[in-house]
Amino acid sequence: EDQVTQSPEALRLQEGESSSLNCSYTVSGLRGLFWYRQDPGKGPEFLFTLYSAGEEKEKERLKATLTKKESFLHITAPKPEDSATYLCAVQASGANNLFFGTGTRLTVIP
Amino acid sequence: ETGVTQTPRHLVMGMTNKKSLKCEQHLGHNAMYWYKQSAKKPLELMFVYSLEERVENNSVPSRFSPECPNSSHLFLHLHTLQPEDSALYLCASSQDGWPSGSHNEQFFGPGTRLTVL
Numbered sequence: 001e002d003q004v005t006q007s008p009e010a011l012r013l014q015e016g017e018s019s020s021l022n023c024s025y026t027v028s029g030l031r032g033l034f035w036y037r038q039d040p041g042k043g044p045e046f047l048f049t050l051y052s053a054g055e056e057k058e059k060e061r062l063k064a065t066l067t068k069k070e071s072f073l074h075i076t077a078p079k080p081e082d083s084a085t086y087l088c089a090v091q092a093s094g095a096n097n098l099f100f101g102t103g104t105r106l107t108v109i110p
Numbered sequence: 111e112t113g114v115t116q117t118p119r120h121l122v123m124g125m126t127n128k129k130s131l132k133c134e135q136h137l138g139h140n141a142m143y144w145y146k147q148s149a150k151k152p153l154e155l156m157f158v159y160s161l162e163e164r165v166e167n168n169s170v171p172s173r174f175s176p177e178c179p180n181s182s183h184l185f186l187h188l189h190t191l192q193p194e195d196s197a198l199y200l201c202a203s204s205q206d207g208w209p210s211g212s213h214n215e216q217f218f219g220p221g222t223r224l225t226v227l
Contacts, residue, residue: 004152031214032214034215034216036218041220041221041223042220042221043114043116043200043201043202043218043219043220043221044153044200044218045218046215046216046217046218049215087153089153091214096158096165096166096214097155097158097166097168098153098155098216099152100152100153101152102150102151102152
């Protein structure tokens with residue numbers, strides 16, 4: 001059964017303290033892995049799509065990487081405005097729907 | 111308007127009421143989705159429409175009834191809901207229809223916060 005597990009559930013960082021969020025997945029052939037950011041009371045905002053192991057994508061202070069079993073979202077020198085819940089989702093080969101994890105709630109303290 | 115819009119943003123209804131949620135996408139996409147988001151749970155896919163045809167109904171109770179009159183609009187009709195149906199209801203769209211090709215990123219609206227009393 002396709003499954004997505006995100007860790008940690010919550011993370012508090014000081015401003016400027018770099019860290020990584022983890023997304024472990026079990027899927028019968030990966031079609032794509034997606035990262036989203038969600039602010040309280042809002043819908044998820046698309047960040048990245050990764051398709052194959054070894055692929056990396058960057059956007060400002062965020063960098064997403066992918067292996068055959070997991071993806072990392074690295075946050076370099078975070079700022080308070082990076083505080084949000086980060087969601088990971090996978091799409092299996094031959095399937096159309098996305099399986100989402102429960103997210104990591106990130107708080108960056110000034 | 112840009113992106114995906116949803117109305118109303120907040121809705122409080124009794125168990126005997128009938129209400130509808132509206133979603134509109136301004137992206138020219140071919141597929142639209144309804145999701146339910148409850149606290150501490152992953153997003154749950156409810157319905158998918160591709161080119162105005164329903165292609166997925168994820169075992170959703172019949173008190174939720176979707177409607178897609180055209181490729182830009184999606185409705186979720188609600189009737190005789192239960193308190194456990196209280197949640198954030200999210201609409202999304204993607205460029206590709208189903209089966210999807212390489213442009214399968216989903217873009218979400220702001221959601222409707224539903225409270226069932």
